[in-house]
Amino acid sequence: MxxxxxxxxxxxxxxxxxxxxxxxxxxxxxxxxxxxxxxxxxxxxxxxxxxxxxxxxxxxxxxxxxxxxxxxxxxxxxxxxxxxxxxxxxxxxxxxxxxxxxxxxxxxxxxxxxxxxxxxxxxxxxxxxxxxxxxxxxxxxxxxxxxxxxxxxxxxxxxxxxxxxxxxxxxxxxADGLLLARIRSLLRAQATTQELRLRDGTSRALGFCEDAYGFSGPGRIALVATDLTDAQHLAGTITAGVAHDVHAHSIKSAMGALDEQNTPDVFVIALTNSEPDPGLRLLADIRARASTRHAAIIVITAAGCQHTAADAFDLGADDAMPDGVDAAEFALRLTTQLSRKRQSDRLRETMRSGAQAAVTDPLTGLYNRRYALPHLARIMETAMRTDKPFAVMIADLDHFKSINDRFGHAVGDAVLIDVAQRLRRNLRAVDLVARFGGEEFLIVMPNTGLKAARTAARRLCSAVQETPVMKNPVASDIQPASLVPPLHVTISIGVAIAGDPDTAPFLPDMVQADTVARLLDAADQALYKAKDKGRNCVRMSRPAA
The missing domain is CATH 3.40.50.2300 (Response regulator)
Incomplete structure (x- = not known):
């Protein structure tokens, strides 16, 4: 050089x-x-x-x-x-x-x-x-x-x-550390917003156009400082004109309130410059607990403490403000974080309920083929517009017919339910997993290249194989429950990649519908290879897009 x-x-x-x-x-x-x-x-x-x-x-x-x-x-x-x-x-x-x-x-x-x-x-x-x-x-x-x-x-x-x-x-x-930590925090929030829009678009494509945004009442805000007096003083200083339910807490009382049923929508935590900072410990605890991990978190930092703000962002804070910020700026930031939190809640609720029964497999609770194909098309559209790769996987239970033949369909259904739950638990919220037919599952992972897809597919195989299903046996028309042993099952997975710059780049003349069909066919062919190689393994397709 x-x-x-x-x-x-x-x-x-x-x-x-x-x-x-x-x-x-x-x-x-x-x-x-x-x-x-x-x-x-x-x-x-x-x-x-x-x-x-x-x-x-x-x-x-x-x-x-x-x-x-x-x-x-x-x-x-x-x-x-x-x-x-x-x-x-x-x-x-x-x-x-x-x-x-x-x-x-x-x-x-x-x-x-x-x-x-x-x-x-x-x-x-x-x-x-x-x-x-x-x-x-x-x-x-x-x-x-x-x-x-x-x-x-x-x-x-x-x-x-x-x-x-x-x-x-x-x-x-x-400082570089604060800048990069802030960027990571914003990109995480952006991913939630984009996924909500993507799933709303998929529902509309299926003809479900109900109002996605109902009435939202006042938010529940917990303002936390080292002791209650400081928290009350801070609340009186910056929450004037805020049309939400604001409650002041010391760090100790906030820790005790984390498991209450009506948990706050937003935590506002005043950090100190001490080492270790008790506010950062509280932040980490909020993110670790199931009852509060989805709450929005705003931290208030002392002047010049950029390293503390960076640590807070990497622990899961959504926003940070310098000490002494005026009430109008606080109200604006609070409104933004509350809105994003409610968007995130809507996304999770949609995923839990599966939207409508018409797009949900009644046995496993996963999305069905009717939902999966339009959603895959939307993911493809987004990937081509942003020039980011995504992975398509087809997973199939190995020797499933023999389970049905030996133990009956009730046992086979229980196996499908267990495997579906394992797949869903081991994927991200933005990933799609659907029952594609029989014992076959479709998995789509946005913003995922070849290496990450291979790693994820192997993780799914391990999740299914590592512990037996049917820990609580069910009776069937063939075998009583007492004669159904814990079953060890495995899956085979075929993977196809689109948009990877090295293996499958997007081309200007690509037709979306044709590309989706080729991807599904490529993943299916890779699945056949996995079956031929002895099952319980992952095979990658040759470039398909």
Whole structure:
């Protein structure tokens, strides 16, 4: 690798890596606009270090097959800022693009929608807010989180940015640890929102168009501080005008209330700067308990405690605010988190109830074929639009006919129910698992490439094989319950991948319906190979899309 940096002012920097390809092209674009007018003398060494580091990262990413987590768009007029942020996100294996102006950013988001936008708050203010509003008013971009990084930290600016649609405003300087933790938190929330919309769209495609959003009453808010007096003082300071049921708790009393039936919708936890922080312990406990793990959590941090905020995000906090934030900003953030929590509740309720009996298998409680195929088409549509891979699996119980023949259909039904529960428990909330027919199951995993799909399929095989089914035997028309032993069953799985950049990329002329049919056929053929190889195994298809 060679870097050519002129010793005298020039119209621009030129960069010539020894290697060719995307790394060279990206940094040529970045450095083409980086003149000496925009580079302070103290930044020059940092710039060279960053460029060198990013080249190594890009080469490593190429060797790993470009398995990126998400697409991040950086919008900043200062070239050095764009380069430094590119290094930070590339090191975390995000797919990074940048834009030097709001006009360029608009072109970028429409040409290749990002998963998240990092926006400089030091760009022209009116244009920045209009950019946020235009994204949030666009149905295809409305769920893309926007994080603003700025030196402007006035309450009025922060409130205006939040109202325009920014998810957060981070004040410079921002530690890399806090920035990355915040991004991870926002992307988790985004996945829930997108999945709710995806499942709503599938239900509408099936003709179920009931109102998905009923009346929502006041939320239950628990405001927690080290002791009750501090919590009551904080409640009186920041909750003026909040139309929700707010209750103050000390950390000790909050811990005792976690298992109550009417648990809070939102916890607001005031963190201290102590080590260890009792508020962080409470946060971890909230996320660990079944009764509270789905509550929204907002933390309030002391000034300058970026590491504490980063720890809170990685433990599961949904939002963080600096101590001293005004009541209007608190109310706006609280409303946002309460809305997201209720969206998440709706998604889980839809998954638990299976929507309507027409799309649910009455035996296993899984979705049936009628639901699965339209939902698979929706996943395919989303994957092609976002250029992200997904996996299709067909799992089949081994030697199931012999179980029916030997013990009867009642035992066979009990085996199907047990296996269905194991599959569902070992998949993510965003994954689809459906009974496809007889002893066959369809599994679809969005945003999943070849390696992750193979690992998941093997995990499912192990989950079925590791412990016997029929721990509580049932009687049948063939055998009494006392004569039905615990049964060890296995499954075979065939896997097909679509959208993997190395094995099955999306092509411009693909027809969605044809591609779905080919994927199902490819997974089916892989399943036959698994059966031929002795069963209880996973086989990957050859590229099918």
């Amino acid at each position: 060679r870097l050519l940096i002129p010793e005298k002012p020039a119209t621009g920097l030129r960069f010539l890596p020894a290697t060719q390809g995307p790394a060279r092209q990206q940094f040529q674009r970045l450095l083409a606009t980086a003149t000496y007018d925009s580079l302070f003398p103290g930044n020059r060494k940092a710039l060279l270090t960053s460029v060198t580091k990013n080249l190594r990262i890009k080469e490593m990413q190429a060797r790993k097959g470009s398995q990126m987590q998400a697409k991040v768009l950086i919008v900043d007029a200062v070239a050095t800022n764009r380069i430094m942020l590119t290094v930070t996100f590339s090191a975390a294996f995000y797919d990074v693009a940048s834009a030097p102006s709001l006009d360029a950013a608009v072109d970028r988001v429409h040409a290749s929608p990002p998963d998240l936008v990092i926006l400089s708050g030091d760009l022209p203010q009116n244009g920045t807010f209009e950019f946020c509003k235009s994204m949030k008013s666009n149905a295809a971009l409305s769920t893309v989180p926007i994080v603003m990084i700025t030196e402007k930290d006035s309450p009025a600016f922060r409130l205006q940015a939040l109202r325009a649609g920014a998810e957060d405003i981070l004040s410079k300087p921002v």
